[in-house]
Amino acid sequence: MEAERAWAVGDFRAGAITFDTARREAAGRQRPWHQALITERAARFHLAHGLEQTGRDLLAQARQYYAAWGATAKVAQLDWAYPASRLGALTTSEPGVDRRADDLRFSSTVTTGTLDLLGILAASQALSSETDIERLRTRVVDVLSAMTDATNVHVLLWDEDRHDWLLPTPNHTTDTATAGGPQERDLPTSAVRYIQRTAEILIVDDATRDDRFARDPYIAGLDACSLPAMPILGRGALRAVLLLENRLMRAAFATERLDAVRLIAAQLAVSLDNAQLYSDLTASRARIAVAADQARRRIERDLHDGAQQRLVTLVMHARIARAAVPPGPGELGEQLEALEAEAATALDELRDFARGIHPSVLAVGGLRPALKGLARRSSVPVELAVLVDRRLPEPVEIAAYYVVSEALTNVAKHAGASTVHVEVEIVDGGGADSGVLQVRVRDDGRGGADFAGGSGLVGLKDRVEGLGGPLGVQSAPGAGTAVLAEFSLQRVGVSPS
Structure with missing residues (x-):
């Protein structure tokens, strides 16, 4: 800007110095687009002041920068306006420029097409590994920003539930993109509606000069805006829209x-489909876990209100009948005493069974008292630390409870441990509904536990992963076993109802 200002006021010395400084800074950033634009402006500055040779040398450099960046339209424009520029070469030495790196960049053995193929391959590998839709969207933006030097990249996803496009907001959530309000100023809605109507690629050299964008609030006030927009189709339906823009030229x-963007868009369609299938599978597993927990709760309630109450009544009647028998030895008294003892034993076993199906204390008091009950009943001494001071989503509380319950059962049956450490805490939790719940269970036993050993770890893994979290097990022989489960409180969206 300082160089252009000096040129405008006719200060040749200041203009030459500032253009030189700008070119040196651009060279240090190793971005061909910046180097091309600044070098072209410096060339035009020198030509305007009658410095023919210097100007043409700079034009030749600018042309090569444009070619390296892939701006063939700009190269053709320079060739038409300045035919001699195509014959130039990078002959001057610039401070701060690694000439060997420039030679490699402009060498005919490493062409722009080769660089594009390498970039496309790396981008495709990166996109194909993503199973989370929001992370996939972020990765696409990063990849295309680096590959095309676009000043902005938008990836809009179609939401079937809202029947509208979703656009990321600054707090990493999503909001409707075209339903009115301030979101309309966050992207060119005219292009989105065109893609939605036609499902065809839209390429606009300058949206500010295109009548189709005359009333678009996003375009209003811009000096220039190159705008390609591409539909992302999946299974015959429009799934997303890819928008790139460059406001510099x-x-x-x-x-x-x-062409490279089209290939990335094709990979994005497949990756979006995979991410959606993975999301649907995770949600399905979570719903199955919740349904199983609800069934356990119903069974526990039915046992408590039905069979358990009948056994309590039976014990009381046996006790009353035994009390009515005259004291002294007699077969009837002994039989009634045995009946009372058997009924009491059956009642205790039924209570233990019901508690294992679904702990009622968990629903009433939450995670802390439920885990304290597990620790008291454990045959191996337990050191318990529950650093949670609020109720959590019910699916998380139930899953955390069963992680600890199954781990303590495994320790008692297989580990031969002398003590168990159980730690439950929320990390990275800034808000009431954010953070990650970590459940750690460590013992000093013999180790050697694995998912193939039939120890119940597979069921725990399914339950934890069904809520979007990982379950890790470290159990080297002779070094004890450590189980770590994590639950993202923000991602749990399954309602027990």
Whole structure:
């Protein structure tokens, strides 16, 4: 800006110095687009002041920078306006520039097409590994920003429930993109509606000069805006829209770059489908776990209100009948005493059974008293630390309870341990509904536990992963066993109802 200002006021010395400084700083950033634009402006500055040779040398450098970036339309424009520029070479030495790196960058053995293929391969590998839709969206933005030098990249996802497009907000959530309000100023809605109507690629060299965008609030006030937009189709339906923009110049996206973007868009369609299937599978597993917990709760309630109450009544009647028998030895008294003892034993066993199906204390008091009950009943001494001072989503509390319960059962049956450490805490929790619940169970036993050993770890893994969290087990022989389960409180969206 200082160089352009000096040029405008006719200060040749200041303009030459500031253009030189700008070119040196751009070279240090190793971004061909910045180098190309600044070098072209410096060339035009020198040509305007009659410095023919210097100007043409700078034009030749600018042309090569544009070619390296893939802006073939700009290269063609320079070739038409300045035919001699195509014959130039990088002959001057610039401070701060690694000439060997420049030679490699502009060498015919490593062409722009080769660089694009390498970039596309790396991008495809990165996208194919993502199973989370929001992380996938962020990865696409990063990849295309680096590959095309776009000043902005938008990835809009279609939401079937809201029947609208979703756009990320600054707090990493999503909001409707075209339902009115301030979101309309966050992206070119005219392009989105065109894609939605036609499902065809839209390439606009300058949206500020296109009548189709005359009333678009996003475009209003811009000096220039190159705008390619591409539909992302999945299973015959429009799943997403990919929008790129460059506000620095018109026709900024060369054909080769757009071909690369098309390939990335094709990979994005597959990756979106995979991420959606993974999300649906995770949600399905969570619903199955919740349904199983509800069934356990019903069974526990039915046992408590039915069979358990009948046994209590039976014990009381046996006790009353035994008390009515005259004291002294007699077969009837002994039989009634045995009946009372058997009924009391059956009642205790039924209570233990019902408690294992679904702990009522968990529903009433929450995680802390429920885990204290587990620790008291454990045959191995337990050191318990529950650093949770609030109620958590019910699926998380139930899953955390069963992680500890199953781990303590495994320790008692298989570990030969002398003590168990149980730690439950929320980490990275800034708000009431944020953070990650960590459940750690460590023992000093013989170790050697694994998922294939039939120790119940597979069921725990399914339950934890059904809520979007990992379950890790470290159990080297002779070094004890450590179980770590994590639950993202923000991602749990399954309601028990």
